[in-house]
Amino acid sequence: MGDVSTKISIEHLTYKYPFAKNVSLEDITLSIDAGQSIGIIGRNGAGKSTLCYVLSGLIPRFFHGKITGKVTIDGEDVPTMPVEKLIRKVGLVLQNPFSQISGAKMTVYEEVAFGLENLGIEKDEMHERIDTVLRQFDLYKKKDENPFELSGGQLQRLAIASVLVLKPEILILDEPTSQLDPRGTTEVFETISQLKTLGITILIVEHKFEKLVEYVDKIALLHEGKLLGYDTAEHIFSTSEIETYGVGQPIYTALCKRMGLKKANGYYPVSFGETVALLNGLKGSGMDRRTYNG
């Protein structure tokens, strides 16, 4: 695992919003390989969104304030990268489905075109890319509809499509399902699955841990601006300190901790599948091991 596959590298990143009393991010160091999926967790106010803004370039371009430390993508400095180059490397999807629509376009098709128009992409290529991305995210049938008519889940898919049409290799999602109902949430997570198979490097801020652990390789735990842990889900959630940070944990982990049940490798289970397997094993022999597909 050399520098060849390192996609994102953050070294000693510290940032304070203008007019803020305290720093929002303090001495963050971590690196992410190409194609990895990373979950970012922490209490509200821990700095998760701020980290997303730094990686996508909104800080310092939109938010100003001073960044210290080094943030690079493919070895190139992010804060100083020209915007037209940066947005072809990183895409960002935010929480609120409705306020991500530009509002200036009357159809889904044109909405997806927005970013391409800004970059001056030629018309023929625009059409090709838009068609591809609309089909990829199951929005082709909606292409002539007004974006404001879409449901929450569809809007988040539209946001993802509008950003991916610029062909970034990294996608950051900041609490993408927080305002969606269960169906919309499922749609978004299924889309994330799809992105993984396409080899896109994904960073996702989420509070729905039970779902999150099924999709990410590693989890970064932020607390009051500091990076307190960056490891696999089982490492992060198995520690007893996790409770002191008030972050919470997957309910399965909490359950197993209460029952004192660890996996063979000494860690507590974090996912539904692991918990079922573990508890099934306790049922004794001769039992009907039915696997459940929820």
Add this chain to the structure above:
Amino acid sequence: MKVLSLYVENDTFIHKLEPITKLLYALISIVITFLFPSIMVGAVFVAFSLLLAISAKVFKRMLLLLNVVLIVLLSMVIIQGLFYRQNVTPAFKLWGLTFYKEGLLYSLLLIVRVVNMIISFGVLILTTRPSDLVDNLVQKGLSPRFGYVLASVLQIIPQMLSTTSTITDAQRSRGLETEGNLFQRFSAFFALLGPLVLNSLVEARERAMAIEIRGFSVEGKRTFVRQIPETKADRWIKISLYVAFIVAVVWRIILWVM
């Protein structure tokens, strides 16, 4: 209504023209009718604009638009007919009031100008998608930021109206009276305006972030996915309009000098 737009979808010759061509016609026809204090000139343009409306198959809607200003036009007739300062020759009497010929003719001039304004702009608005017009203007040099504001306002306003209804519900749930005497209604106003303004600002900020992420601030060439091409017809029409404009100005100057 999701969009504040009067656009009627169709594919007539007029629909297919570049938006700027239609805008140019509206502007130039208005200027010319105002340059000449001649009812004839005005009537010619009204007739021409009406022809355009018919050709674009929006005649019926045009009548609806005109209906809206009917009262204004009628009041112009009455006011000018009665009180125009150059009134000398009586034309007829109605309800004991004398209407004068000079006033009536003047009001006819005004009417013809206003009607032309409405029909020529009406043709533009009814046959052009708002975002296409904005794109066209940005192509010709309008600041993209300004263009964005113009284009988004048409959709954001209906959104704000729907937010207002939620805000009204929330405040009524806290005992706010929205009916009742003038004082009550006045105090209610701030309880509704405050959240609306704050909400709109918060949303505007989020939207600004979202468009920034999609390269809105990138300098340099912009392209347009729905580019409406400038055809030969467009070029001929534009040339004719410029020529007509120059001729009219020159003629007006000559008349004025004489």
Add this chain to the structure above:
Amino acid sequence: MVDAIIKVDGLWFAYKEDEYVLQNIDIQFDDKPTAIVGQNGAGKTTFVKVLKGLLKPSKGDVWIAGTKTKETTVAQLSKIIGLVFQNPSDQMFKSKVIDEVMFGPLNIWKDKKDKNFAYEQSIKALKIVELDNRLEEHPYDLTLSERKLLCLASIIAMDPKIIILDEPTIAQDRFSTRKLAEIIKELIKDGKVILTITHDMDFVAENFERTVIFYQGRVLDDGPTEKVLSNEENVVTAHLELPNLVKLAKALDFKTTPLTIDDFVEGFSTYKKAEG
């Protein structure tokens, strides 16, 4: 048996002619904390607005504490039934926390010449949500979670018997959700009737005795949470999900429906004994 504090009889509601968003709802609410669940568009928010008197029934009637909503005003109803809206930005407009909370009480107790009463009620409410040390701050200086609690306080301050929470856990982290659950418990102890609209099935399982499932404008299921959330067919039809522990229990073939970790642990040991 407690009398029904909310009674809904043959309720139909349409925004537009003949497009019924609510169809033939017959339901009653007593003092049990109840969760109203369903996907977006199922009619939950409309239903709650009808209860609040913001919308009048197209057909049928609604009684709140014996008063027909058709025969009274929203302002009058807000003394008995309060609704905490989802988005704090839809109601906040004062520049101090205390002023924001006092807005409601001042409106409904206009006849009480004593402004102090409204003040005291507001302080009490802010204590319950633990914001009583932030009285002079500007509401927008609070975090989103705190703003949501502020809105809750602004309704508690009006001292209604019934409090309805619209999607209280959206955009909240786990810490805030737990805090909210504690506040709800305290309100129930104080004798309040709590209803909530939510998608968060774990939140429902842990805090609400009764669950009503809305689907396409009708009540699909209604009953004790344990029973309603163990009926997978209904839950899936309504485009909802089972709470995580119930999901687990089903995969393991439990005979019971655990709503909390305690339930699960108990259920598991009984289960093991039965198998042993």
